[in-house]
């Protein structure tokens with residue numbers, strides 16, 4: 393874990409009882425290395441030989457999954473309607489990144505890589521036109537940022553309980569409790585289910601992280617009448 397992390401007021405748990413949602417993207421492959429003269433975000437397309445030379449499997453270096461997943465969440469009408477209370481990326485190297493729901497993330501992968509390299513070196517990225525931190529590395533574990541009454545849901549195709557998301561989100565027992573959704577940002581594997589209350593599958597098919605997130609955001613938009 394990098395040192396010198398800042399403790400800001402917005403590191404407090406997101407508000408409870410407001411019916412908002414928090415997303416956690418788990419196990420994201422965001423790893424930088426000096427390739428030639430510059431630091432770069434390692435990925436299977438640009439650094440396959442570099443990764444193999446260093447005894448790493450290129451297939452596991454897929455930061456594009458995290459990029460697509462973030463765009464899906466940030467672009468959603470759910471976020472535009474102000475229902476996204478917080479967004480975290482937990483990397484495979486145990487770095488926790490807090491992302492301001494208002495950030496305008498680069499839409500091209502190359503620019504996203506540049507931004508992530510900058511973030512992982514400087515530990516925070518400020519807005520150009522103000523003091524707000526749009527992205528920052530914060531101390532883990534991610535659970536300390538959850539409201540105490542939050543209901544935490546983990547997602548995997550291999551989960552035993554298969555649900556239709558539109559129906560699942562309507563369950564009366566959820567009430568207006570804040571919801572924490574944990575989705576994997578990796579190509580292969582399973583999310584850490586040690587901190588979730590429920591572990592569910594939302595399709596009989598294995599989906600991309602972005603598509604799974606689309607199902608979750610769509611279901612919530614329907615529940616809250618966000619068109």
Ligand SMILES: C[S@@+](CC[C@H](N)C(=O)[O-])C[C@H]1O[C@@H](n2cnc3c(N)ncnc32)[C@H](O)[C@@H]1O
Nearest residue numbers: 547548549575576593594595597598599601604
């Ligand atoms: C590319 S998948 C990772 C594949 C991994 N074998 C799995 O199913 O967990 C990325 C993430 O999308 C979510 N996901 C994909 N298909 C899903 C499904 N049918 N049900 C629930 N979540 C799913 C999971 O959170 C998963 O970690």
